[in-house]
Amino acid sequence: xxxxxxxxxxxxxxELLAEVIDRAGESGxxxxxxxxxxxxxxxxxxxxxxxxAIATAEMDLH
Amino acid sequence: MRPAKRNSSLxxxxxxxAFTRPVxxxxxxxxxxxxxxxxxxxxxxxxxxxxxxxxxxVVLDEKNTVNDxxxxxxxxxxxxxxxxxxxxxxxxxxxxxxxxHGTSYYKDQPVYRLEMPHSDQERFHPMYNIxxxxxxxxxxxxxxxxxLIEIRWLSKVIDFEQNINCCVVTVETPQGQYxxxxxxxxxxxxxxxxVRRLSExxxxxxxxxxxxxIADIQMQSDYPTERRAFFDPSSNPGLTxxxxxQPENIWRIDYQVxxxxxxxxxLQEERIRSRIASILDMMGxxxxxxxxxxxxxxxxxxxxxxxxxxxxxxxxDSAHLVPIFGVRGLNSGLADAVxxxxxxxYVIHGWSNDSLLDSYxxxxxxxxxxVFRNASKSTKFMTPPSRGYQLVRDAALSLALNNDFTQHxxxxxxxxxxxxSESCLSSFSERDAEFESGPQTGAALINQxxxxxxxxxxxxxxxxxxxYFTDSESIxxxxxxxxxxxxxxxxxxxxxxxxxxxxQSGAKTISQDNGHVVFETYNAQxxxxxxxxxxxxxxxxxxxIQTNEVIQAFRQSLGETL
Numbered sequence: 001x002x003x004x005x006x007x008x009x010x011x012x013x014x015e016l017l018a019e020v021i022d023r024a025g026e027s028g029x030x031x032x033x034x035x036x037x038x039x040x041x042x043x044x045x046x047x048x049x050x051x052x053a054i055a056t057a058e059m060d061l062h
Numbered sequence: 063m064r065p066a067k068r069n070s071s072l073x074x075x076x077x078x079x080a081f082t083r084p085v086x087x088x089x090x091x092x093x094x095x096x097x098x099x100x101x102x103x104x105x106x107x108x109x110x111x112x113x114x115x116x117x118x119x120v121v122l123d124e125k126n127t128v129n130d131x132x133x134x135x136x137x138x139x140x141x142x143x144x145x146x147x148x149x150x151x152x153x154x155x156x157x158x159x160x161x162x163h164g165t166s167y168y169k170d171q172p173v174y175r176l177e178m179p180h181s182d183q184e185r186f187h188p189m190y191n192i193x194x195x196x197x198x199x200x201x202x203x204x205x206x207x208x209x210l211i212e213i214r215w216l217s218k219v220i221d222f223e224q225n226i227n228c229c230v231v232t233v234e235t236p237q238g239q240y241x242x243x244x245x246x247x248x249x250x251x252x253x254x255x256x257v258r259r260l261s262e263x264x265x266x267x268x269x270x271x272x273x274x275x276i277a278d279i280q281m282q283s284d285y286p287t288e289r290r291a292f293f294d295p296s297s298n299p300g301l302t303x304x305x306x307x308q309p310e311n312i313w314r315i316d317y318q319v320x321x322x323x324x325x326x327x328x329l330q331e332e333r334i335r336s337r338i339a340s341i342l343d344m345m346g347x348x349x350x351x352x353x354x355x356x357x358x359x360x361x362x363x364x365x366x367x368x369x370x371x372x373x374x375x376x377x378x379d380s381a382h383l384v385p386i387f388g389v390r391g392l393n394s395g396l397a398d399a400v401x402x403x404x405x406x407x408y409v410i411h412g413w414s415n416d417s418l419l420d421s422y423x424x425x426x427x428x429x430x431x432x433v434f435r436n437a438s439k440s441t442k443f444m445t446p447p448s449r450g451y452q453l454v455r456d457a458a459l460s461l462a463l464n465n466d467f468t469q470h471x472x473x474x475x476x477x478x479x480x481x482x483s484e485s486c487l488s489s490f491s492e493r494d495a496e497f498e499s500g501p502q503t504g505a506a507l508i509n510q511x512x513x514x515x516x517x518x519x520x521x522x523x524x525x526x527x528x529x530y531f532t533d534s535e536s537i538x539x540x541x542x543x544x545x546x547x548x549x550x551x552x553x554x555x556x557x558x559x560x561x562x563x564x565x566q567s568g569a570k571t572i573s574q575d576n577g578h579v580v581f582e583t584y585n586a587q588x589x590x591x592x593x594x595x596x597x598x599x600x601x602x603x604x605x606x607i608q609t610n611e612v613i614q615a616f617r618q619s620l621g622e623t624l
Contacts (some may be wrong), residue, residue, distance in 0.1 A: 034457035043466045 065331055065353050072280045073310040074195045076127045076183040077202075080217040086240045094120050095410050097231055097244035097259050099219050101131060101318060103194065103392060104378030105250030106201040106213075108399035109147045113210040115407030115553070115596070120244070121211065122470040124218035128202065132278045132355045133194035134392035135308055140479040140506060141396045143598065144518055158308050159189035162208035166472050168459035170296050170344065174472040176289060183510050183579065187478065191287060191308050194392070214445055219251070222260040224373045238268070246406055247374040249398070249437050255380035259412040261371055265364035265383065267434070268566060272445030274304075274316045274359045275328065281313055281351035290345075291444070291474065293459050297344035299336075302444050304387070307347070312354060315341060316386070318445055319358075327366030329358060361385035361441045363434040375402045382430040388475050390433045396404050397479065398426050404596040408620065413551045418621030419523040421487050429480035436475040444469070447490035479506040485606060490602040490611055497605060505599045510583055512565045512574045518558070519598070521567040526554030526616065527594040530607070531560050531586035544609035546618050553596070560586075595619055 005013065023033040041050045070076075078287060086092055098105045101123030101459055109119045137145075137158060145151045151541070164176030178188030185434035218238070223233035231246045240403045249257035257267075285307065292303040302320040315338060319328050327333060334356050342351065365382040367377060377396030402422050408414040428600055446452035458468040482488055482504035492504040499618035501508050508530075510518040518529075526548050530537070548555035560564040562577035584592065591613055592600055 026376055031456055031460060034453045035461050038454070038457050038468060039465075047138060 063331075063356055068285060071195075072352055073132075074193070075193070076130065076493070077199065079126045079202075079213070079215040080353060081126065081236055082214070083235075083237060084214055084217075084240065084242075086162035086242045087235075087237065087317075092242055093228060094244040095116070096120070096241065096246050096248060097122065098243075098247070098250055099175075099222075099231075099246045100255075100378075100380070101198075101213055101215075101249035102123075102204070102250060102252060102378070103134070104395035105248065105397045106460060107144070107148070107203050107396050108163055108248050108250060108377060108403045109205055109211045110201065110208065110473045111211075111400050111403035112407055113205075113283040113285070113413075114148065116210070116412050117403075117407040118210040119123075119212075119248075120242075121205070121213040121526050122217040122219060122231070123213065123215055128195050128198035130195075130355075134389075135193055135198065135306055135314055135390035136190050136393070137190045137192055137197065138245065138389065138393045138459065138476070138478075139184065139186045139188050141393050142190065143506075143509070144567060145589055146185075146398050146399050146519065147400075147522070147598075148204065150200055150204055151570065152538060153204075154190065154197075155186075155201075158192035158194055159287040159307060160190050161287040161289070162188055164291070164481065166291040166293065166474075167295065167454075167457075168293045168463060170292070171463060173293075173459055174469055176474060176476075178476060181185065181582070182362070183508075183576075184517065184518075185509055185511075188464065189289075189389070190614050191306055193308055193310075193312065196309070197392070209553075219256045219260070222247075222257050229373050231442060236375060245373065245410065248402060248406070249374055249376045250378050250395075253379040253383050254395035255376070256419050258366070258376065258380050259506075261374065262452065263366055263371060265366055267362065267364035267383075268360035268438070269290045269473065270362065270363075270441050270445060271321065271384065271437075271447040273319050273321075273325070274445075275319055275334065275337070276358055276359050277315045277317075277334060277356040278308070279313050279338060279355040280311050280354055281342070281347065282311055282349050283307075283347055285345075285347075287473070289476075292344070295341075295344050297340040303341055304444075305341075313351075316359070317341060325358060329356070359386065361387070361437075361445065363438055364436070365427060365430050369398075369427050370419060373408070375419065375422055377402050377426075379524070382433075384430070385437045385445050387440045387444050388433065388437050390437065393427055394426075394433055397429065400597050401426055406622075408550065411551050413621075414620045417623070418590055419486075421485055421621060425480075425482045425485050428482070428484065432480050440475045444473075481505040487621070488601060488617045491616045493604045493608075493611070495511070497585045499601065500583060500603075501592075501600055503600050505600055505604050507592075507594060507600065509584055510580045512580075513572055513574055513576075513605045516565075516572060516574075519558065519581070521558050521565075522594070522598065523554060523556030525550050525555060525596055526601075527556040527558065528560050528612075528617075529560060529586075529590075529592040529594070531581060531588060531590040533588040540609055541607065544612055547613055548593075550620070592621075 088591035096119040098121045101121045218234045220234045228243045287307045290305040304316040306314040362383045369381045375400040458471045461468045488504040589606040592603045601619040
């Protein structure tokens with residue numbers, strides 16, 4: 001059974017992400033987000049789940 | 063290119079070899095066994111290895127000296143082991159700078175410490191830095207003393223064809239042209255191979271984004287010999303720099319140039335000087351320096367589809383071009399030379415039939431494709447080909463400042479010998495599978511220390527060798543009979559008998575205190591046997607020797623179809 005964030009924790013994540021992107025500024029946000037992805041991928045520990053997450057994120061970009 | 067005011071090297075006296083009129087120009091018809099086109103390090107190594115196996119060769123080179131400028135500088139352990147068999151490793155060790163470590167920096171801060179595999183079981187360091195000029199000179203000096211090798215300088219191949227019986231080479235010299243015949247050709251004539259062009263063959267593969275200026279400077283510095291890579295340094299924002307120390311206080315500085323910059327402008331001496339000055343400043347070097355040479359480099363992974371073209375074997379850069387970052391150009395060329403040479407020698411002696419040569423391309427092209435896989439990763443890391451690669455690379459480097467989990471992405475994947483596990487010369491994979499560890503079938507032997515100055519690889523002979531592990535003082539008749547069948551022509555089988563406290567090799571028996579380590583490294587038990595080819599690769603191995611299978615494996619590695 002997959003573990004998901006609670007609605008409350010997802011809301012906190014939403015805020016944290018918004019704040020850290022603002023702190024990084026336009027010049028740093030890309031690097032920040034990529035570092036975040038590599039770090040989360042490392043913690044997730046499953047290539048399959050990483051692939052699924054990439055596919056989810058890639059939908060409806062433009 | 064050299065600085066405008068100087069036309070000689072700061073440290074190397076280029077020899078001048080004279081043209082000698084060959085007998086063919088006096089009307090003598092000849093047919094040589096082997097012609098080697100190209101007297102660079104790969105061609106001359108092949109000539110020396112052929113001579114070691116008793117085969118004469120003629121080497122043609124269009125120059126009258128060694129290669130000029132900044133070329134190969136890193137000689138890997140595996141190459142030193144090849145040079146040891148050619149009795150040249152002492153000469154190389156007396157000049158070359160050994161190294162084991164490297165450091166990668168991101169924005170001037172260390173993020174990765176490279177440690178090459180090394181132990182006290184090894185005679186040689188993982189890597190040595192030495193300029194190609196010295197490499198060539200040492201090889202040529204040795205070849206000039208070898209009666210079986212004739213080097214013909216100022217001899218340019220202008221036409222090349224082959225028929226069912228031989229190769230016909232047309233040579234242009236300062237005194238006119240001549241033709242001669244050779245049974246086989248080794249094309250060691252480099253990236254712009256004339257033999258390849260005249261045979262209408264093409265390299266296929268990819269080219270990579272990013273160009274590097276490769277510069278050699280002379281500078282006094284106490285910094286130790288190691289590989290340094292600087293990513294996005296303050297001196298060259300967004301770009302990559304590689305630094306290596308070489309003998310004679312020469313430093314190799316490879317720096318990436320911006321994709322948009324005009325090449326001609328970038329290669330101007332003043333521009334080179336100011337770039338190097340800011341790099342040295344970033345590195346904290348304050349002493350004076352002089353510019354020796356510079357050139358422009360772009361990475362490719364290109365190879366022929368087949369390294370054998372009937373009577374021609376392509377060796378080194380004529381067969382494949384690889385990116386410099388894993389130091390595999392020269393090192394894989396030397397492995398090509400030895401692989402091709404022993405097989406060619408055995409075929410010319412009549413010890414094997416011509417089909418043995420068919421194993422050359424799968425083995426060495428397999429090695430190239432393996433190099434490509436690694437080199438393509440390291441090249442994309444050194445010089446990201448797109449915005450995506452750039453961003454992820456920078457993210458991995460930035461994370462490495464404070465974390466371990468991206469470290470392995472930064473590993474430069476330096477040259478390692480290739481395992482010929484799929485080769486038709488390797489056999490008994492089911493016996494190989496009975497081992498839990500140790501060098502597998504097709505792999506190169508791993509060195510082991512027997513005593514302070516006696517190592518496993520020192521004991522190998524010219525022909526096939528075997529490692530037999532035992533706890534008994536005597537060897538039974540059946541085994542001795544089997545081993546006696548492993549001689550090839552005048553190349554005797556070399557048996558190395560390893561017990562936990564002695565090693566017996568030929569007439570020599572030595573006490574050693576390292577037996578348990580050797581047993582462990584080779585995952586051996588009493589009765590274990592490794593059969594070794596003349597180029598130190600393992601034909602097959604048995605946890606418990608099976609004499610009938612040993613004979614079969616031996617025949618198979620001579621190219622016989624069983």
